[in-house]
Structure formats: C-alpha cells, structure tokens
Amino acid sequence: MSARHAAGRPCPQEPGSPPRPVLDVRRLTKSYGIGTARVQALREVSLEVEAGDFVAIMGSSGSGKSTLMNILGCLDVPTGGRYLLDGTDVSRLDERQLSLVRNRRIGFVFQSFNLIPRTAALANVELPMAYAGVARAERRSRALAALKVVGLAERADHRPNELSGGQQQRVAVARALVTSPALILADEPTGNLDSRSTEDVLDVFSQLNDLGRTIVLITHEDEVAARARRVIRLVDGRIVQDDRMAPPVTAVPEYGSETPDVDREVVR
Incomplete structure (x- = not known):
C-alpha cells in the first residue's frame, strides 16, 4: 500500500463492487x-460501520x-485481529503514515475540547490543515466555512476563554471536520x-450525519446515545448489544438551513 493512500486518500475500489465499510x-x-x-481489555470484537x-x-x-476508541483512532494497536479504516489495513502502516491517517482521515472530538487557549477559534480550526501543508488562504476559507457549519462564524476571532463550554466544543467539532475525514470520532464529547x-x-452531530458524515461517539450516557442511529454496548471487552435505533425527531438549529452548501465548501 502506498504512502499516498495512507496519507489520507481512500484506497481504490473495484468498479461494481459493493460499498466498503468505513470501519x-x-x-x-x-x-x-x-x-x-494480564488484563484482557478487548475480546474478539468484530463490527462494521458503513459510510x-x-x-x-x-x-x-x-x-x-476507551481501548476500542484508541484503536479506532490509530492511537493504539491491537494485540490481535485486524482493523481496516476506509479500506486501509492500519497494521501495515509505519508511524509517519499513521500520523497522516490521524490528521487527514479521522476527525477527533474530545471531552476536554483540546483547544489552544491563547489562539482564536479560527486559528484553532486551521491547525489540522496547517500540519497538512495547506496554503494559508485556503486554510482560512475552509476554517471559516467549518465554523459556519457549527454556527460560530461570528465568533471566529474569539479565544476559548471568551466562549462558553458548548461553543468551545462546537469549535472542536469544526476542527474535526475541516479536513473532510472518513470518520469523526468523538470521545465523551458532552461530558463537560x-x-x-x-x-x-448533539444537534451539530445530527446535522453533520444528515449530510452524510460518519460519526462514532463514545459515551456512557443513555440520553446521548439515544441521538445515534445505532448503539453498541460493551461489557468486559465483548459486544453484548448492537441495535439499530429509530431516527430521533430533533429541532433544527437556526444555522441548519445553510449547512449543506457550507459543508460542500469544506469538503471540496
């Protein structure tokens, strides 16, 4: 497998073949x-997540x-089994390629926001593109579009300490989606x-999913899980529940009407 595919582009599929899972x-x-x-954290876990x-x-x-999340995010490696991300067997990638995958194919959202305190929201959202070598003008355009997606375009110049906790997390979501990742991986994103x-x-996540984004959310809260389309429950390292949920009826935020066009700008 070439480093080019590992660097953030999905591997080619055979014409006419069924869509491959993202995970x-x-x-x-x-x-x-x-x-x-010896502690067995995961015990022969198998699952597929479609685009x-x-x-x-x-x-x-x-x-x-948490162990499963770290493996899905390419932050840890399994003891056994295989993990394919968007068709790429991550066990075959070296450290440089894994770093590229984390930066370009996975958008992370953490409980603690992980924003740079003395940096404006816009610059925080630009960070993944800066690491990827995207030109400054394009970084700014795409970061502004991502902030518009989450309803914070007017707060682009505000530092994290000038934003509420919910606004800070929405900035983190904008940062996660700005590279058009195959997967948005959120670890207890509403815990704080x-x-x-x-x-x-959660309204922002629902909006992004309605636009076709693939989201895997780690949570211990039933109310948060109820917003997902599918719930997987782990006990002692094994999957004991995997249920498809009825789609929830949720209010659409005021900024939702502009989201589709803006999202296309972000993913171009």
Missing part, C-alpha cells in the same frame, strides 16, 4: 500486562470502550457540558 474491525483483541497481571452511519459505543468503566450545551452539540 471494518475483525476479531480485535487487546491485552495489557503479563502473567497473573454515513452514526454509532454510539457505550459501556461502563472497564468495559473496553450542561444540558443546554449538550443539546446544541
């Missing part, structure tokens, strides 16, 4: 420690959901938010 996890295992201290799906992965502390801000952020 293809096959009998994944992960263990830590040795001997009597455009919205999946919530649930589980209590120690269930293996009040109920109103939680609804605002």
